[in-house]
Each structure stands twice: as C-alpha cells, then as structure tokens.
Amino acid sequence: MKIYWIKAQAPRRVLALVKHLGIDAQFIWMDAKAGAMKTAEYAALNPNCKAPTLVDGDFVLWESSAIMAYLCDKAGSDMWPSHRPDEQVQVLRWLSWNDNHWARAVGPFYFEYVVKATFGLGAPDPRALETAVPELKVLAAVLDGWLEGRDFVACSRLTIADFQLAAMACEWRQADMPLATYPNIVRWLDGLEGLPAWADPWPAKRAAPFTSDAVAV
Ligand SMILES: N[C@@H](CCC(=O)N[C@@H](CS)C(=O)NCC(=O)O)C(=O)O
Incomplete structure (x- = not known):
C-alpha cells in the first residue's frame, strides 16, 4: 500500500x-x-x-x-465504525460538519499562517482575516458547547472525526485562530497532542520516482 x-x-x-x-x-x-x-x-x-x-x-x-x-x-478499527450504523452516522455528521463549515472557517487562518510559510507564499496578512473572525466564533461556540463533558467529538472515543476536525485547528496558536476562549476546544486539541501518532505523524521524506517533468494538468 x-x-x-x-x-x-x-x-x-x-x-x-x-x-x-x-x-x-x-x-x-x-x-x-x-x-x-x-x-x-x-x-x-x-x-x-x-x-x-x-x-x-x-x-x-x-x-x-x-x-x-x-x-x-x-x-478492523472502530475509529470508522462500519459495522455500527448508529455510530457511523455520528462520525459522518462531524466529517460533514467539518467539510461544510469548520474547515471553511479555520481555513483562512491556516492559509495565512501555515500554507503561506510552507509554500513560500509570502508573509501572513492579518487584515485578510478580520472578516473571518465572526464566522469562526459562531462555529467555535457550537463545537465548544458540544465538547462540554466530552473528550472526543463522536462515539465517546477517538474516531476519524477527531482527526478530520483537528487537522487545521491543531495549529491554532501558530495560526492566530481566536480559540483561546473556548476551553473545551483547547482541552480537546491539547488532548490529541498526547497521541504520539497525532503529535508527529510525518514519515521520512522519500520522493516519488516519477520520471516525467512537471506539466500543467
Ligand atoms: N479534501 C481533500 C483536500 C486535499 C488537499 O487540498 N490537499 C492539499 C494539502 S492539505 C494539497 O495537496 N495542496 C497542494 C496543492 O494544492 O498544490 C482531502 O481531504 O484529501
């Protein structure tokens, strides 16, 4: 594989x-x-x-x-509970919420501070984020409320939904996302950092043996 x-x-x-x-x-x-x-x-x-x-x-x-x-x-992992439709839809709900709402709200911050640095696209422009703050706060309130008394977003255990939602948000401090006032989100994200595989998922860089030159496709 x-x-x-x-x-x-x-x-x-x-x-x-x-x-x-x-x-x-x-x-x-x-x-x-x-x-x-x-x-x-x-x-x-x-x-x-x-x-x-x-x-x-x-x-x-x-x-x-x-x-x-x-x-x-x-x-055979229940992080995606294929054989439990009642649980599967809970995970699916948060995958969908991420892709349709959360990712769009945190994405601008992630782009300005993480993507630009990774791809050498110049300095972050905090002014570009001013209009993104209200929407992020609306969604953060929803997630923070949901995480009250919960350690994970679905099924009371780690699922792929946690990884889906945390992928951009885990860099919230670096990316200046206004999440400090949402204690349940901070607790959840900091808790994920306790997983060695989440804290450092990066393999060694072994490049693809592709032979063709880069082409516009
Ligand atoms: N919805 C896709 C997103 C894929 C995606 O946008 N990947 C980005 C990295 S997060 C990428 O490959 N960016 C490089 C580029 O666009 O050239 C997924 O979840 O796999």
Whole structure:
C-alpha cells in the first residue's frame, strides 16, 4: 500500500491514522515545490493533483476522509465504525460538519499562517482575516458547547472525526485562530497532542520516482 503525501493538513489525518493503527504502508513524499503533483503520472492517480492519495494494488483512493475510512476497515478499527450504523452516522455528521463549515472557517487562518510559510507564499496578512473572525466564533461556540463533558467529538472515543476536525485547528496558536476562549476546544486539541501518532505523524521524506517533468494538468 502506498500513500502519497505532503506536509499539510489533509495528509496529516491519514499519516496519523496509519501510524496510530500500526498499518504497514509505503510513504511517498511529493515535492510540491518542484511540481511533483502536477506530473501526468500523479494526475493519473489523483486528477485533483492534491495529496493525500492512497494506492492499494489496483485500487486508488483520494480524499482524506475516504482514505481514513478505508484504512480503518482494512485494519478492523472502530475509529470508522462500519459495522455500527448508529455510530457511523455520528462520525459522518462531524466529517460533514467539518467539510461544510469548520474547515471553511479555520481555513483562512491556516492559509495565512501555515500554507503561506510552507509554500513560500509570502508573509501572513492579518487584515485578510478580520472578516473571518465572526464566522469562526459562531462555529467555535457550537463545537465548544458540544465538547462540554466530552473528550472526543463522536462515539465517546477517538474516531476519524477527531482527526478530520483537528487537522487545521491543531495549529491554532501558530495560526492566530481566536480559540483561546473556548476551553473545551483547547482541552480537546491539547488532548490529541498526547497521541504520539497525532503529535508527529510525518514519515521520512522519500520522493516519488516519477520520471516525467512537471506539466500543467
Ligand atoms: N479534501 C481533500 C483536500 C486535499 C488537499 O487540498 N490537499 C492539499 C494539502 S492539505 C494539497 O495537496 N495542496 C497542494 C496543492 O494544492 O498544490 C482531502 O481531504 O484529501
């Protein structure tokens, strides 16, 4: 099984899960700055030219939440409770909430402070975030209220929903997200940092053996 990755939030979910569950996989680092994800070979695997991508024999899968579900099924982990529809929908609810609401609210902060630094896109522009603060606060209040008396977002245990929601938010201090006044979110995120696989999910950088030059696809 191969997992194509870059050091960014969506691959982080998958890499952390692989490490946490002790799944045997080959990790292939994509040199994004050198255009590795824009090669025809990579586009054939993932037409979005994004990471992560999983290749398991002839089976190719992209989208980090789908990859996490696949990996849990393969490993027999209830972090994606396939055999408990009542639990599965709880996880699905938070995956959906993340993709439709939370990720959009924390994303601007993550972009300004983390993506720009990673890809050399210049200095963060705090003024660009002024209009993003109110929406983030609305959603943070929802999540903080939900996490009152809870250690995890779904099923009273660690699930892939925690990794889905925490992927950008875990860098909230660095990214100047206004989350300090939401004690349950801070407790939840700091608790996840206690998981070795979440705190350091990054494999060694072994690049893809792609031969074609980077091309616009
Ligand atoms: N919804 C996708 C997001 C994939 C995505 O946007 N990946 C980013 C890193 S977080 C990427 O590959 N960025 C590099 C680029 O766009 O060139 C998932 O969850 O897998």
